[in-house]
Amino acid sequence: MAQSLNPLVAGLRSSAIRDLLALTRAPGVLSLAGGLPAPDTFPADRIAEVAARLLRTDPAAALQYGPTEGEPRLRAWVAAYEGARGGDAVDPERVIMTAGSQQALDLLARTLCTPGDPVVVEEPAYLGGLQALSAAGARLEPVATDADGLDVGALADRLAGGLRPVAVYTVATFQNPTGAVLARARREQLAGLARRYGFTVIEDDPYAEIRFGPATTPPVPPVRAFDDGEHVVTLGSFSKTVAPGLRVGWAVLPAALAGPVARLKQAADLQTGSLGQAVVADLVADEAWWAAHLDDVRAGYARRARALVTALAEVFGERLRVGTPRGGMFLWGRFVDGTATAPLLTAAAARGVAFVPGAEFFVGAPDPATLRLSFATLGPDDLAEAARRLGRAHRDLAERSTGQLAGSRSASS
Amino acid sequence: MAQSLNPLVAGLRSSAIRDLLALTRAPGVLSLAGGLPAPDTFPADRIAEVAARLLRTDPAAALQYGPTEGEPRLRAWVAAYEGARGGDAVDPERVIMTAGSQQALDLLARTLCTPGDPVVVEEPAYLGGLQALSAAGARLEPVATDADGLDVGALADRLAGGLRPVAVYTVATFQNPTGAVLARARREQLAGLARRYGFTVIEDDPYAEIRFGPATTPPVPPVRAFDDGEHVVTLGSFSKTVAPGLRVGWAVLPAALAGPVARLKQAADLQTGSLGQAVVADLVADEAWWAAHLDDVRAGYARRARALVTALAEVFGERLRVGTPRGGMFLWGRFVDGTATAPLLTAAAARGVAFVPGAEFFVGAPDPATLRLSFATLGPDDLAEAARRLGRAHRDLAERSTGQLAGSRSASS
Numbered sequence: 001m002a003q004s005l006n007p008l009v010a011g012l013r014s015s016a017i018r019d020l021l022a023l024t025r026a027p028g029v030l031s032l033a034g035g036l037p038a039p040d041t042f043p044a045d046r047i048a049e050v051a052a053r054l055l056r057t058d059p060a061a062a063l064q065y066g067p068t069e070g071e072p073r074l075r076a077w078v079a080a081y082e083g084a085r086g087g088d089a090v091d092p093e094r095v096i097m098t099a100g101s102q103q104a105l106d107l108l109a110r111t112l113c114t115p116g117d118p119v120v121v122e123e124p125a126y127l128g129g130l131q132a133l134s135a136a137g138a139r140l141e142p143v144a145t146d147a148d149g150l151d152v153g154a155l156a157d158r159l160a161g162g163l164r165p166v167a168v169y170t171v172a173t174f175q176n177p178t179g180a181v182l183a184r185a186r187r188e189q190l191a192g193l194a195r196r197y198g199f200t201v202i203e204d205d206p207y208a209e210i211r212f213g214p215a216t217t218p219p220v221p222p223v224r225a226f227d228d229g230e231h232v233v234t235l236g237s238f239s240k241t242v243a244p245g246l247r248v249g250w251a252v253l254p255a256a257l258a259g260p261v262a263r264l265k266q267a268a269d270l271q272t273g274s275l276g277q278a279v280v281a282d283l284v285a286d287e288a289w290w291a292a293h294l295d296d297v298r299a300g301y302a303r304r305a306r307a308l309v310t311a312l313a314e315v316f317g318e319r320l321r322v323g324t325p326r327g328g329m330f331l332w333g334r335f336v337d338g339t340a341t342a343p344l345l346t347a348a349a350a351r352g353v354a355f356v357p358g359a360e361f362f363v364g365a366p367d368p369a370t371l372r373l374s375f376a377t378l379g380p381d382d383l384a385e386a387a388r389r390l391g392r393a394h395r396d397l398a399e400r401s402t403g404q405l406a407g408s409r410s411a412s413s
Numbered sequence: 414m415a416q417s418l419n420p421l422v423a424g425l426r427s428s429a430i431r432d433l434l435a436l437t438r439a440p441g442v443l444s445l446a447g448g449l450p451a452p453d454t455f456p457a458d459r460i461a462e463v464a465a466r467l468l469r470t471d472p473a474a475a476l477q478y479g480p481t482e483g484e485p486r487l488r489a490w491v492a493a494y495e496g497a498r499g500g501d502a503v504d505p506e507r508v509i510m511t512a513g514s515q516q517a518l519d520l521l522a523r524t525l526c527t528p529g530d531p532v533v534v535e536e537p538a539y540l541g542g543l544q545a546l547s548a549a550g551a552r553l554e555p556v557a558t559d560a561d562g563l564d565v566g567a568l569a570d571r572l573a574g575g576l577r578p579v580a581v582y583t584v585a586t587f588q589n590p591t592g593a594v595l596a597r598a599r600r601e602q603l604a605g606l607a608r609r610y611g612f613t614v615i616e617d618d619p620y621a622e623i624r625f626g627p628a629t630t631p632p633v634p635p636v637r638a639f640d641d642g643e644h645v646v647t648l649g650s651f652s653k654t655v656a657p658g659l660r661v662g663w664a665v666l667p668a669a670l671a672g673p674v675a676r677l678k679q680a681a682d683l684q685t686g687s688l689g690q691a692v693v694a695d696l697v698a699d700e701a702w703w704a705a706h707l708d709d710v711r712a713g714y715a716r717r718a719r720a721l722v723t724a725l726a727e728v729f730g731e732r733l734r735v736g737t738p739r740g741g742m743f744l745w746g747r748f749v750d751g752t753a754t755a756p757l758l759t760a761a762a763a764r765g766v767a768f769v770p771g772a773e774f775f776v777g778a779p780d781p782a783t784l785r786l787s788f789a790t791l792g793p794d795d796l797a798e799a800a801r802r803l804g805r806a807h808r809d810l811a812e813r814s815t816g817q818l819a820g821s822r823s824a825s826s
Contacts, residue, residue: 004579005673006549009524012676036478044472051468052461059457063656065449099512099660103682110548111422131680135523136419166417243476245687247512247660260418263425267544269516273686274658 008115008137030386033354035176035329036377038304041297042243043283050282051275062275068266070097070250071277077284078250082234085208086225094253096262097272101206101237101249102128105169107261107268108202108233108251109136112167120158120168120199122150124332124361124370126176129169129204141165142363147323149175149182152189159197167200168193172223174207174328177361177372181326184220191226199231200257206237206249209294211327212302230254238280240329241297246276301329307380308373311387316394322373329376332358334369339394341371347397353389421528421550443799446767448589448742449790451717454710455656456696463695464688475688481679483510483663484690490697491663495647498621499638507666509675510685514619514650514662515541518582520674520681521615521646521664522549525580533571533581533612535563537745537774537783539589542582542617554578555776560736562588562595565602572610580613581606585636587620587741590774590785594739597633604639612644613670619650619662622707624740625715643667651693653742654710659689714742720793721786724800729807735786742789745771747782752807754784760810766802 054062069075075095083090098104105128113119115137121130123142133140141163144151150170168190172182182190194201203223211219224232237249253261265271284290305325312320312333322333335341341357348354358370375383467475482488488508496503511517518541526532528550534543536555546553554576557564563583581603585595595603607614616636624632637645650662666674678684697703718738725733725746735746748754754770761767771783788796 005524005670006527009673009677012673012680014676014679034478039473039477042472042476044468044476047476048465048468051464055457055461055464059455060452063455063457063460063658064452065447065657099682099686102680106681111418114419128680128683131676135677135680244478244683245476247682247684247686257418259427260422260425263427263544264422264548266427267425267515267541267548268519268681269512269660270541270657271660273512273660273689275689276686 008135012131012135029349029352029354030378030382030389031354032308032373032375032378032383032386032390033356034377035374037240037244037329038300038376038379040379041300043293046283046289047243047279050279054275054278054282062278064274066271066274066277068271069262070095070272071274071281073285074277074281077281078236078252082222082224082236082252085219086222086234088225088227088229090252091255094255094258096251096253096258096265097277098249098251098265099247099269099272100239100244101204101235101251102132103268104235104249104251105129105132105202105204106135107264108167108200108235109133109138111257111260111264112200112202113138117166118163120155120163120165121363122170122175123364124177124358125169125363126171126204127361129171130363133169138167140363145175145178145180147180149180149186150190152186152193156189156193159193164197165199167202169202169204170223171204171207173205173220174210174326174330176207176328177330177356177358178332179323179325179328179330181220182223187221187223188226191223191232194231195228200254201227201232203232203234205234206240207328208236209241210298210301210329212298212305213326215295224252230256233257241294242280242283246280247273248276248280301376303380304375304378304383305331308375308383308387311384312373315387315391325375329374331373331375333371333373334358334367335371336369338369339397340368342368344371344393344397347393347400348390351389351393351396353386353393355390421548425544425548442762442765442767443791443795443802444767445721445786445788445791445796445799445803446769447790448787450653450657450742451713451789451792453792454713456706459696459702460656460692463692467688467691467695475691477687479684479687479690481684482675483508483685484687484694486698487690487694490694491649491665495635495637495649495665498632499635499647501638501640501642503665504668507668507671509664509666509671509678510690511662511664511678512660512682512685513652513657514617514648514664515545516681517648517662517664518542518545518615518617519548520677521580521613521648522546522551524670524673524677525613526551530579531576533568533576533578534776535583535588536777537590537771538582538776539584539617540774542584543776546582551580553776558588558591558593560593562593562599563603565599565606569602569606572606577610578612580615582615582617583636584617584620586618586633587623587739587743589620589741590743590769590771591745592736592738592741592743594633595636600634600636601639604636604645607644608641613667614640614645615648616645617648619648619653620741621649622654623711623714623742625711625718626739628708637665643669646670654707655693655696659693660686661689661693714789716793717788717791717796718744721788721796721800724797725786728800728804738788742787744786744788746784746786747771747780749782751782752810753781755781757784757806757810760806760813761803764802764806764809766799766806768803
């Protein structure tokens with residue numbers, strides 16, 4: 001006899017990006033597909049040094065079970081960091097450490113949603129967020145985005161029209177996939193709508209520190225800064241600023257959610273890894289080193305972003321429209337010549353370059369001419385070469401279309 | 414406006430053990446409560462050495478994102494290990510690495526259960542298992558255990574009577590909390606029932622290597638050894654043999670479950686930590702070191718178990734009945750003098766010793782005279798002292814009862 005599975009799990013699609021990552025591990029392929037952080041940003045020597053010291057001086061702290069909510073020093077650091085940038089005083093009891101921000105998303109989705117509950121998502125949206133919400137049975141309600149992020153006016157209209165979501169999921173800063181930053185006025189408006197209609201904003205913020213503006217420009221405050229402390233969850237991560245392989249992220253929760261999320265975390269995996277948390281706690285405790293490290297990381301990604309934008313402009317001119325990235329890891333593009341990016345990917349793979357067709361990020365009707373290009377992984381020279389290969393693939397596709405067109409004409413004549 | 418939460422999550426109880434752990438961190442308390450592995454079994458120096466080498470020679474392997482299913486070398490090792498002890502050939506594609514076996518439990522519960530589905534659990538059972546199943550909405554159906562583990566005959570009767578569980582959850586070897594080992598004939602019968610009635614056996618096996626018999630005695634094969642490859646999942650862990658703080662465990666899945674579980678894992682946390690997996694893969698690759706290390710770990714726990722059993726016999730004589738542990742980390746006891754262990758815990762805390770009342774592990778009507786004693790954490794001398802303190806607490810409680818009895822007599826006279 002065969003078992004029947006929970007239909008929510010049986011119905012989960014694999015992330016096209018994760019599947020692509022497997023394909024693009026083929027030697028010689030330059031990948032603009034995944035969001036793999038640049039390995040040269042990983043402070044490997046420093047991590048080795050810190051890990052060796054921890055394992056020598058206090059092995060139990062690094063290797064033993066610890067509290068479900070997380071390493072106390074690290075929770076306190078996150079509370080202070082979030083409080084400083086949010087302008088709100090964050091009690092460490094509201095912080096829970098998670099296995100990357102992806103786990104925080106999964107725990108929040110499970111805590112807030114009963115199957116069938118509507119959740120508003122950005123269109124286009126981060127795939128991992130859609131997966132976690134789908135696994136929890138959420139009914140995804142896409143709301144459009146533009147250059148200033150989620151169209152909060154359109155959301156207000158939907159709410160006025162009767163939509164009653166349990167949550168709104170947003171990557172408000174340097175969005176994945178578009179790179180957009182939710183405008184300050186929209187953040188305030190979104191927090192107000194959450195209070196008025198009683199939903200939770202899940203603010204997924206893993207790219208906050210990867211900003212490219214002048215150091216003197218103050219970063220935009222998190223959506224949580226406009227909250228009453230009860231309606232916004234902020235998720236953060238050390239995956240982009242230290243290393244993803246350590247799996248250390250966090251959630252700042254309204255007090256009423258802290259208990260339920262911690263109990264679910266206990267059922268989910270008991271706790272986040274002790275060694276990873278201890279290492280990160282040591283890294284961030286050295287304020288001068290941490291500040292200098294973040295500056296290096298930002299400069300590295302800014303250089304990569306410039307290299308890709310410049311190369312794409314040289315290759316495609318006006319045919320491919322891309323924004324100017326202000327931070328994060330992704331460039332969102334749209335072919336104004338009507339090129340469909342799904343067939344372009346096949347041509348690109350043959351030319352040794354990969355990206356993600358934009359359609360992957362849509363819940364509703366996709367724009368088939370869009371694509372996401374990651375500048376996070378490759379170095380500047382490889383990014384330029386990847387752009388040139390993409391140009392060749394684009395020509396291949398155009399020639400093939402012309403050929404097919406000619407073929408279909410001759411067949412019909 | 415306040416948010417409403419998913420009732421399954423809102424209804425989760427915190428593990429009394431995790432809560433107790435927090436209390437028993439008070440200085441001077443000797444804890445027999447938690448299942449914290451003995452820190453002297455952690456190969457901290459070796460881990461430091463291996464981590465330093467990995468971070469120097471291949472930092473990306475230790476710090477970058479990796480495959481959702483796990484580090485290929487480690488999956489292959491687990492497949493070979495499980496295949497050797499199960500006598501079945503396990504394809505590495507059936508192995509998925511998880512954040513401890515607790516996460517594997519959570520993923521399995523979510524994959525197999527739709528809310529309301531019945532799942533058979535042992536009575537008494539591992540609390541973390543009950544939590545993961547409850548979070549997935551399973552309706553827990555307890556079946557009794559005895560000295561030979563789950564009463565599979567009683568299960569067969571329930572099945573014949575119409576019970577149709579989607580899964581049976583068992584810690585078949587060195588059970589938590591009882592320490593029992595499911596008899597070989599019962600394993601075979603259980604696997605047969607799974608085939609006949611079409612349910613999945615979730616065999617949670619984190620203590621398999623912590624066995625105390627002579628090295629010449631072959632270990633009992635996993636339940637999976639009696640399966641057709643489609644009805645038993647085996648969960649394993651490096652938490653007891655290397656260190657829990659690395660959060661590295663695994664599941665060996667029927668082929669039909671491998672895809673759905675991997676997709677859910679992706680939504681849950683993308684992947685298990687790269688550094689922890691890489692370290693463990695290096696440790697187990699040195700076969701001679703690994704074999705010697707396991708021998709040391711086994712000898713250490715066997716010594717602890719003997720120390721606790723001996724001290725309890727000296728203190729309580731016939732009043733406390735405990736079995737002879739054959740492996741694992743726990744001793745299950747029952748006061749034949751009728752002592753209720755819930756009030757005993759209060760008296761024990763005052764005497765500086767902690768344990769877990771047996772009632773915590775029951776789904777149905779508990780036996781109030783039972784308790785679980787962990788010999789995993791303390792050294793032999795502390796275990797003996799803990800037993801003496803428990804004896805004092807037992808006297809305190811007896812005197813108090815006598816006093817109350819006298820008091821109530823004088824009040825009624």
